[in-house]
Amino acid sequence: MSRTKAIFAGLVAGLLGGIVMTTVMLLLAALGVATPLVIIGDRLSVFIPPGPFLSLMGKVGGYNHLKQIGVGSTIVGQLVVSAIGGVIFGLFAR
Template sequence: MSRSKALFAGLMAGLIAGIAMTTVMLLLACFGVATPLAIIGDRLSVFIPPGPFLALMGKVGDYNHLKQFGVGSTMAGQLVVGALGGAMFGLLMRRDPARRVTGVTIAVFVLLPIIALTIALWPVLGTSYVGFPIPVGRVVTLLGFALSVFVFERVLVGGFHFVARPNVAGEAGEFSPAIGRRALIVGGLGLVVAGGGIALLRKL
């Protein structure tokens, strides 16, 4: 598989996986589960001195607008990181895109993010919007995040294999109509999931 095709397939799969992961987080938030979309901003806010924090809040309007800005920034960051992660995955898989590397992808895209999140956000992991005690809140938050990154990993791998699989007739055309149709299907599914995520966001 050429570098450009692998990059394209991975980038698209990563972006769609990022959208799916974000939608899962929004769905969990509807049930009162704390997700990185909200608690990353809470964690970072403690490192901002009161003066600059109040000035920033004044620029965006009030605390609610600042919170919305933080959530939106986190969502955008997740999509960018997801797309970049997908691109790297595509480049690493280009020599043999059909091979299965489930153990590696679970370790890199599920276990590693869970460990990183636990270390970075430990002080706010116990956040609960339904009144759970802090220890229980931590478990619920981590389980929700584990589900989210697992969805990311599965959508990334599945989407990449779907877009990048060889044509039945052979490898004559790198960007044949068949590849284009697959990319269009994956993109369409991504738009549907994104629409669901936007609907959930409006309910929060």
């Protein structure tokens, strides 16, 4: 298999895996199960001092919008990391 085909195959495999992983996490969240995204976000948010946190909330339009931005960027990040992992796997597997 050529290097280009290995990269493309790994990219597709990584993206499909990331989509499945994200879908399962969203399904679990809809069923009320705390996902790693929520658990980690809640644990890390206590390290942000109140002043900058409230300032950030004001800049983005409130807590709900801030939470939506966080969840959306995390989902995109999961897919990007999955794609990169797939490319690396494709290169090593060829």
